[in-house]
Structures are given as C-alpha cells and as structure tokens.
Amino acid sequence: xxxxxxxxxxxxxxxxxxxxxxxxxxxxxxxxxxxxxxxxxxxxxxxxxxxxxxxxxxxxxxxxxxxxxxxxxxxxxxxxxxxxxxxxxxxxxxxxxxxxxxxxxxxxxxxxxxxxxxxxxxxxxxxxxxxxxxxxxxxxxxxxxxxxxxxxxxxxxxxxxxxxxxxxxxxx
Numbered sequence: 001x002x003x004x005x006x007x008x009x010x011x012x013x014x015x016x017x018x019x020x021x022x023x024x025x026x027x028x029x030x031x032x033x034x035x036x037x038x039x040x041x042x043x044x045x046x047x048x049x050x051x052x053x054x055x056x057x058x059x060x061x062x063x064x065x066x067x068x069x070x071x072x073x074x075x076x077x078x079x080x081x082x083x084x085x086x087x088x089x090x091x092x093x094x095x096x097x098x099x100x101x102x103x104x105x106x107x108x109x110x111x112x113x114x115x116x117x118x119x120x121x122x123x124x125x126x127x128x129x130x131x132x133x134x135x136x137x138x139x140x141x142x143x144x145x146x147x148x149x150x151x152x153x154x155x156x157x158x159x160x161x162x163x164x165x166x167x168x169x170x171x172x
Contacts, residue, residue: 014065
C-alpha cells in the first residue's frame with residue numbers, strides 16, 4: 001500500500017490539532033487548575049477560556065486541517081524552490097571551481113613570466129644608464145680628439161702653403 005505524502009501530512013496535521021486542543025497551555029506555578037489553593041471560580045474561568053483559545057474564529061478541526069494543509073503545500077513549494085535554487089547555486093559553484101582549477105596554473109605561469117620580464121627590464125635599464133654615462137664621459141674625449149685632428153689639419157695646410165685664418169672661440 002503506497003501512502004501519498006500529502007495524505008500523510010494531512011493525517012499528521014489532524015492528529016496534531018486534536019492533541020493540541022487539549023494541551024494548549026504550558027504548566028506553570030500560576031496555573032489555576034494546577035494550584036490547589038486557588039478558588040473554584042478561577043478554575044472554571046480558566047476551563048472556559050482554554051477551549052476558546054484552541055479554536056479561534058469558530059474554526060472546526062476540519063477547517064483547521066484544511067488551512068494547515070494549504071500552509072504545508074505553500075511551505076513545500078517554497079522548500080522545493082529553495083532546493084532548486086540551492087542546487088543551481090551548487091552547480092554554479094562547481095563550474096567556478098572547475099574554471100578556477102584551469103585558470104590558477106595559468107595565473108601562476110603569468111606571474112612567473114611577469115617577474116622574469118620585470119627583472120629583464122631592470123637589467124636593461126641599468127645597462128642603458130651605464131651606456132648613457134659612458135657616452136657622456138666619452139663626449140669630452142671625442143671633443144679633444146676632434147680638436148687635435150683640426151690642429152693637425154691646420155699644420156698640414158700651413159706646411160703646404162695654404163692660407164689659414166684661425167677663429168678663436170670663447171669658452172663660456
């Protein structure tokens with residue numbers, strides 16, 4: 001015999017309603033039914049109110065069961081929707097983990113290559129600065145060499161009998 005979940009829930013709710021109507025109040029020290037020293041009037045008032053609290057709005061047990069069944073169905077649908085969303089999020093999480101496992105090694109390789117390229121650039125910059133310093137240092141030597149070459153050419157021209165005019169430069 002196959003029991004439907006809905007029928008089982010309805011049966012459980014109906015049982016809870018019938019049990020709950022007799023046990024609607026918790027035991028405490030101020031309970032007039034449990035306190036033997038209280039008067040009879042307080043006990044009868046409590047008994048009358050006890051049944052009023054159990055069935056608000058003049059609902060019968062069947063009406064309450066139907067209402068609770070509707071609420072159960074609503075909560076079941078919400079639970080199903082929440083489970084579906086949870087499953088969807090779990091699937092997305094799995095996909096992200098797969099993608100991360102693929103991208104992580106690539107990221108490590110890219111970081112390694114970037115560090116190597118950075119080291120190479122630093123080395124190249126140091127070499128460039130050294131080259132610039134050498135060029136600026138040799139510039140004076142090159143001027144001296146050009147000056148010596150020009151003086152040698154002037155002497156050759158004088159020896160060959162050419163006219164030469166020398167122009168004095170002011171070194172400022």
